[in-house]
Amino acid sequence: xxLELRYERLIQATxxxxxxxxxxxxxxxxxxxxxxxxxVVDSRxxxxxxxxxEIAFGPSxxxxxxxxxVFEAIERPRRLLxxxxxxxxxxxxxxFSTEFTFAPRDGATLMTMTQWGFPSDELxxxxxxxxxxxxxxxxRALWA
Amino acid sequence: MAFSSLRPEHGRHYVGRAPxxxxxxxxxxxxxSLTLDATFFALSDPTRRGILERLSRGSATLSQLAGPxxxxxxxxxxxxxxxxxAGLVETEKIGRVRECRLGPxxxxxxxxxxxxxxxxxxxxxxxxxxxxxxxxx
Numbered sequence: 300x301x302l303e304l305r306y307e308r309l310i311q312a313t314x315x316x317x318x319x320x321x322x323x324x325x326x327x328x329x330x331x332x333x334x335x336x337x338x339v340v341d342s343r344x345x346x347x348x349x350x351x352x353e354i355a356f357g358p359s360x361x362x363x364x365x366x367x368x369v370f371e372a373i374e375r376p377r378r379l380l381x382x383x384x385x386x387x388x389x390x391x392x393x394x395f396s397t398e399f400t401f402a403p404r405d406g407a408t409l410m411t412m413t414q415w416g417f418p419s420d421e422l423x424x425x426x427x428x429x430x431x432x433x434x435x436x437x438x439r440a441l442w443a
Numbered sequence: 444m445a446f447s448s449l450r451p452e453h454g455r456h457y458v459g460r461a462p463x464x465x466x467x468x469x470x471x472x473x474x475x476s477l478t479l480d481a482t483f484f485a486l487s488d489p490t491r492r493g494i495l496e497r498l499s500r501g502s503a504t505l506s507q508l509a510g511p512x513x514x515x516x517x518x519x520x521x522x523x524x525x526x527x528x529a530g531l532v533e534t535e536k537i538g539r540v541r542e543c544r545l546g547p548x549x550x551x552x553x554x555x556x557x558x559x560x561x562x563x564x565x566x567x568x569x570x571x572x573x574x575x576x577x578x579x580x
Contacts, residue, residue, distance in 0.1 A: 304558070304561070304562055304565070306562075306565055306566060306569055308569050308570075308572075308573050310573050310576050310577075311576075311577065311580070312576050312580060316576070317576055320572075320575065320576050320579055321572065325575070325579075326572060326575060326576075329571055329572055329575040330568045330569075330571065330572045331568060332571055410569070410573075412565065412569065414565075417483070
């Protein structure tokens with residue numbers, strides 16, 4: 300079992316269009332936006348392998364959450380691979396991997412986002428071992 | 444979070460699940476509870492996963508858990524202690540032995556809740572990006 304979160308959207312535009320909008324400053328701000336009055340999004344991106352996309356977002360300048368994505372692969376317009384670090388309110392950090400793929404699908408784009416590498420990734424099955432009941436419960440929670 | 448930062452309070456271990464009136468988790472993601480960290484830490488070790496597997500079939504004493512694992516009684520106590528801190532295992536002294544059983548499901552429930560909150564946050568972001576692309580056509 301690999302603990303993996305996957306999201307898909309069928310977007311009515313070509314992969315190149317979706318990829319370019321996704322990596323544009325406006326698209327990046329939109330991703331972390333919110334309609335709440337006063338919502339803050341500060342996005343800074345250096346779109347190159349090894350470059351960082353850093354986002355601070357939240358309900359006010361005094362209450363900001365932070366994501367830092369480091370580009371590990373940029374394959375326009377097909378794929379982005381990011382090493383993501385989520386910084387918690389207490390300052391501790393939570394790293395995981397994030398991959399975006401943009402596949403043509405009937406004139407549109409199937410955009411897929413996959414996240415893995417959570418600390419729980421270590422829970423994956425081991426050869427020759429059964430799966431503890433507790434894992435079944437966690438997996439059900441993941442895929443509910 | 445280092446495991447050593449988990450601290451017992453008043454003779455009982457409270458890990459993450461705040462007592463009544465404690466702060467609850469809200470979006471956006473940022474405030475993870477100690478329970479989630481403790482759960483992931485506890486489940487990261489194959490010996491501890493084996494203990495949970497054994498206890499999923501019924502309660503066992505520390506000696507019974509130590510037998511098949513090849514660990515000493517002290518070694519198994521250490522692993523059980525970590526699982527207990529995470530709320531995955533409960534122990535009870537009965538006579539001269541300590542009996543172990545699976546802990547309350549609320550711990551894993553909280554891990555599941557965090558993952559679900561994480562999922563909701565990203566689903567919302569992708570919805571918002573999709574609308575943005577539609578508007579930008």
